[in-house]
Amino acid sequence: MIINVAQVRRDENGTAHFDLKEDFSAFESELEGITFVAPVHVQLQVNNTGDSLLVQGTIDAEVNAQCGRCLEPFHYMIHQDYEDEWVYAPQARSEQEETVLVFDKDEVELSERILEQIVLALPMRFICSSECKGLCPVCGVNHNLQSCDCDQDQVDPRLAALASWPRED
Ligand SMILES: [Zn+2]
Ligand SMILES: [Zn+2]
The missing domain is CATH 2.40.160 (Porin)
Structure with missing residues (x-):
């Protein structure tokens, strides 16, 4: 430029x-x-x-x-x-x-x-919307698109890492 x-x-x-x-x-x-x-x-x-x-x-x-x-x-x-x-x-x-x-x-x-x-x-972490519900830590479905009946205590350790990220609400 x-x-x-x-x-x-x-x-x-x-x-x-x-x-x-x-x-x-x-x-x-x-x-x-x-x-x-x-x-x-x-x-x-x-x-x-x-x-x-x-x-x-x-x-x-x-x-x-x-x-x-x-x-x-x-x-x-x-x-x-x-x-x-x-x-x-x-x-x-x-x-x-x-x-x-x-x-x-x-x-x-x-x-x-x-x-x-x-x-x-650029932000440290991009968030598509403050309303974004993220992924289910158990089955991984996108909660913006779909709900699930997962027991949130049965967390897949790989997805738990995602779920525990700090939320910027
Ligand atoms: Zn999002
Ligand atoms: Zn689920």
Whole structure:
């Protein structure tokens, strides 16, 4: 994902708005078990402060994930705020280099920055719905779809591990 800041960079107090959609499937290997359903949508407001470009925006993405309770695949929506500071290389001070994005030409490559934010937005465990009833720890049926008459005390030890996962209600 590349944006051209030629204009806003040269105009002190300048602002620019960017609305970008890009296929991020090439990065799926960095995201365990997650695939993108649609292009990632990034909206950015870029303000030139004189010293740097201050960037504020939002990232919207939709991914395929597996529910940690019922194990069914579902679509998970990501909406993440993004704030960043981009500094033109000749103006960058050495202590800034760990926190800001240093760019050396008008085309700023921000895929890695966006990907970092997407990773931050992913939950520890995906839950398809707060109503999800999960799997029966005895027979393994999906309780969202089907009920069963199992005696919950007769737990298959393999499924018990699933049943004992903390619930985030
Ligand atoms: Zn579920
Ligand atoms: Zn059952």
